[in-house]
Amino acid sequence: MVCLEGTPGIGKTALLRAAVAMARESDFTVVTAQASAIERDFPFAVVRQLFEPVIARASSAERMALLTGSAVHATQALTAEPPAPGIQVSPALLHATFHGLYWLTANLTASSPVLLAVDEVQWADAPSLRWLSYLLRRIESMPLVVLFTLTIGEEAAEAHLVTDLVNAAYRVRLDALAAEDVASLAEDVFGVDTDPDFAAACHAATGGNPFLIRELLYALEHEDVKPTAEAVPTIRELGPQALARSVTARLQRHALPVTALARAVAVLEECDLETAAALAELDPPVAADAARALVEMDVLTARPALAFNYSLVRKAVLYELAHTQRAAMHGRAAALLWRAHAPAERVATHLLRTCPLGEPWAVEPLRVAAAHALSQGAPRSAVSYLRRALREPAPDPVRRELRVQLALAEIHVDLPAVHRHIPDLLEQVENPDQVAFLARTLGRTLYEHDQYREAAEILERGVERIGRGHPAARNLEIGRLAMAFLVPDLAGERPLERLAALWPPEEGSPVDERFLAAILAYRWSWEATCSDQIVELARRAVRAGLSHQVEDPGAVSAAVCALLWADEAELAYRVCDEAAGELRRRGHQLFYAVTCAYRARIAARLGRLADAREDAQIALELFDGLSGNRARGSALVAVAALVEALTGLGELDAAEFTLAGRGLGDVVPEVWHGNYVLHCRGRLRMARGDVRGALADQLECGRRLLRWGVVNPALFPWRSEAALAHAALGEPVAAGRLAAEEVELARRWGRPRALGVALRAQGITRGGAEGARLLAEAAARLAEAGDRYEYARALADLGAALRVLGQRAEARRHLQKAIDLAEVCGAGGLADRARGELRALGARPLSGRACGPRALTAHEYRIAQLAAEGRTNREIAEAFFVTQRTVELHLTNVYRKLGITRRAQLATALAAVQESDSGGSVRSV
Structure with a gap:
């Protein structure tokens, strides 16, 4: 990717055109676009210039090849058809479109290298700029040159996007011409030798800008000025005004x-x-x-x-x-183009540059352009079109619909504006179903932006507008109460009791049973009671119909968290895996990232640390590549899961770097998912020997959780971790109190993992024979729970305690088992600690390092499985939102781990996965 930058008239466009000509001579496929100020609000204007001609001139077979696989999603940006009635904001669709355009580009490069050239990139529309950035991060190994020009000194329409793009490109700065070059140009114009003083004066007046030099020379020629030293005063007089005077004079002739x-x-x-x-x-x-x-x-x-x-x-x-002349001409241009059936976006771009026309016809192109902009993921353009439409006369029903559409667009661009006029808007909408739709859509979008309080307020206004007794208000009420769980200040409204009163829904009730079941299971888990009922509710929430539920990641994440806390982690993992597969097939990159974040959290809980690291890294990479501020909470989940996995794997520097890189090394925001970050950061600090820092993090995590009303240690066992920190600091009383409190709560919860973790902490803090007995019970509970990493920690501690008590045979057995489990998890530091204890016993540790199919991560297994089924690297890359180069690297690791050298051997090698020990890291993939 190369940027040609310079001042206006320096020759950027000429150089770009020369590059285009050279590329065509070298049998490149060339696609070009000219960005312009008038089309900067036209979504995907540059992308359409690039690819529409290619699609239009392709034969049916060529078009099918270009738009095969994920590339079919590119048509969302290229279609000129107006969207179906009813505006729907779809960020997932935008990311699928980016993915499709990337693969359309990749398909173009299949037959020849490609030059993609964009002139005046500072005027490119925002969706096209975001796609170019998306492409840049995936350009490796593609026979592709992206060449664009940037005019210095002109304010970009989307300055931050242009800056990001330019900074990532190889930059070529075009310099001004020298005085001797000016002399040569003057000789071409005047046909005679040029005086050096004349050339120097021209150079000084124009700064060596080629275009300004040419226009100055034309102006001088028109004034019958000769290229001699006597012309220097005249040149100085013309100076900076040469261009305007020259152009005006040439036209007036x-x-x-x-x-x-x-x-x-x-x-x-x-x-x-x-x-x-x-x-x-x-x-x-x-x-x-x-x-x-x-x-x-x-x-x-x-x-x-x-x-x-x-x-x-x-x-x-x-x-x-004059400004008024220009505005009037834009208005006439809009009318001409609309009568000629030009695309609505083209008409709308002219209407944006006019004063109100007082013409009812002007509303329709602006409305259609806004609908198209939203369907293509360009809400900022939609807001501009709709605000302009509301300045034209329209019947009251049309104005109400425009205001609804504006609210749906503004929520992605200007949240304060939505809050200012949402009460009036909801009052103006008369149909209860429309009120419910608007409140639900706005509330859900605010939730996805982590604006929980604001989401609750809008849902409450919707309920009040419809009336609590109306069936359409039921689901709004459920959503409103669900938001109350995430805002501690709203806990006094007794949302749990009010939700519980709605369960079970009556037959024929409009209540979304799955969503209500998921929320109830999620919230009841905080209480450390009713675990059997919670499991049943969570199972009910994810039973069947998952393909529908993947559209609502909030419901899926609530259900899988409830399953996770109730030690149904394998089921939770399968639910996330199924959802991820469905989302990949649909091209929903945002929701796929959210699902990967939660799958990483579950994998960490199961002791599949390498899988957790991989899924968390995938999620964060996808979040970083997405536009807007959506799903920041899920991004925190991915960060915490990555830190948890890296800490377990012994990669402590990488974990520290992850936190620092995300601005979480010191302050963690007081939001719900920040609790997970605090807990994992505390464990990292403990592993690094920063005991006081670890204690501070765990106690702060506990303070926040109690403010939310969370007492169940299954969510975050902060008391156990704080007890271990107190014990390390020589504070046995505080350690014992916290450990005992957690054991009591865990027994009330009645699930083995929480109890095992609590018993381990209590056993370590008490020590002696009683401590060893508690550690033995902890190991038994953790074995039952299926958390291999925590089980390995408990076994290592138990072995160490038994060694001190002189029970050497039992100590050896537990320590060797701890080593085996730690190596399966990839927890090298834990395995080394257990080996040290074995050596202290005079025993020689046996290596249980995982190899063969068990060494594959879940992600490697998924890729290998597709490759074994005959999928090409390109098809696999499409499915996982990665580059072909990434797929090649994964397959190289797979071949090495399986001890094979060819793709044809994959199917046989992978068959061993089904026969391997159920403790392998690729289970339930």
């Missing part, structure tokens, strides 16, 4: 229609002759003559459409128009 047509094209920016003639109010033959004159003057190009050769010339022409 021709008949009035030439100026009129130039102004029309300047307003339209790129157009056919018929439209330009209509806007200039010229008869077709007169307009044709004027166009020929402008082409001969090198002002316009006529192929494939009328357009200015140089943006500086267009600006000079527009500069001569």
Whole structure:
């Protein structure tokens, strides 16, 4: 990716065109786009310029090859068809579109190298810029050159996106011409030798800018000035005004229609002759003559459409128009284009540059353009169109619909604006189902932005507007009460009791039974009671219909967390795995990232540390590649799961770096998912020997959880971790109190993992024979729970305690088992500690290091399975939102671990996975 940057007129476009010509001579496939200020609010305007001609000229077979697989999602950006009625905001669709455009590009490179050239990138629309950034992160190993120009000194439409793109590219800065170059140009214009003083004065007046030099020389020639030293005062007088004067003078030397047509094209920016003639109010033959004159003057190009050769010339022409004249011409252009059935976005871009027209027709192109913008994931453009539409006259029902659409768009761009007018908006909508739809959509989107309090407020307003007794209000009420769990200040409203009163739903009730079951299971888990009922509710929430539920990651995550806390981790893992597969098939990158984050958390709980690390890294990479601030809470889940996995794996520096890189090394935001981060950071600090830091984190985690009303240690065993820190600091009383409290709560909860973790802490803090007895019970409970890592920790501690008590045979047996389990988990530090205890006994540890199929991570197994089924690397990369190079690296690791050398051997080697020990790391994939 290469950026050609420089001031206006320095020659960037000329160099880009030369590169395009060279690429075509070298049998590249070339796709080009010209970004423009007038189309910066037109979603995917640049992308459409790049790819629409390629699709249009392709044969049916070529089109099918280009749009095969995930590339089919690219059509969302390329279609000119208006969306179906009813605007739906779909961030998942936007990310699927980016993924599709990436694979369309990859398919283009299959037959030849590709040059993708964009002129004036500072004017590119936001979705196109985001896609270029998306492409840049995946450009490795592709025979592709992305070349774009950037004009320095012009304010970009989306400055931060342009900056990110430019900083990631190889930058080529174009310098000004030297004085001797100016002399050479002057000799070409005047046909005689040029005085050095004349050339030096021209160079000083223009700064060596090639375009300004040329226009200055044309102006001097027109004034019959000779290239001698006597002309220096005249050159200084012209100076910076040379361009505007030159262009104006050149146009005025021709008949009035030439100026009129130039102004029309300047307003339209790129157009056919018929439209330009209509806007200039010229008869077709007169307009044709004027166009020929402008082409001969090198002002316009006529192929494939009328357009200015140089943006500086267009600006000079527009500069001569008064603001009111310009706005009036944009209004007439919009009307002409709408009558000619031009795309709504093109009409809307002109309407944005006018004052209110007082014309009812103007509403429709703006409404359609807004609907298209939202369907393509460009809410900022939609907001601009809808705000402009509301300035035109329209019947009250249409205005209400426009305001609803504006609220759905503004929530992604301007949340304060939504909060300002949402009460009036909900009051104006009369149909209860429409009120419910609007409140539910806004509330859910706010939830996805982690705006829990604001989501609760909007849902409550919806309930009040409809009336609590109305069936349509039931699900709003459930969502409102669910939000109350995540905002501690709302806990006094007794949301759990109110939700419990709705269960079970009556037959024929409009209540979403799965969602209510998931929320009840999730919230009841905080109480450390009713675990059997919780498991049944969570199972009910995920039983059947999952393909529907993947559209609501909040319900899925609530259900799997309840299962996880109730020691149904294997089921929770399978649910996440099934959801992830469905989301991959649909191309829903955002929700796939959320699901990977929770799957990482579950894998860490199961002791599959390498799997957890891989899923968490995948989730974070996807979150980082997504636009907007969605799912920040799920990103915290991924960070915490990664820190938990890295700590267990002994990669403590990497865990510390992860926290620091995410701004979580010191302060953790007081949001629900921040509790998980605090707990995992505390465990990391303990592993690093920062006992006081670990204690502070665990106690702060506990303070926050108690504020939320969480007492169940199955969620976060902060008391056990704090007890171990107190014990390490020589504070046995505080350690014993916290450990005993957690054991009591864990027994009340009645599930083995929480009890095993609590008993382990109590056993360590008490020590002696009683401590060993507690550690033995802890190991038994953890074995039952299926958490291999915690089980290995308990066995190592038990072995160490028995060694001190002189029970050498039992100590050896437990320590060897701890080593075997730790190596399966990849917990090298834990395995080394157990080996040290064995050596202290005079025993020689046996290696139980995992090898063969058991050494594969779950992600490696998934990729290997697809490869064994005959999928190509490209198809696998499409499925997992990664590059082909990433797939190649994974398969290289798979071959090494399985001891094979060819793809054809995969099926046989993978068959061993089904026969391997159920403790292997690829179980339930």
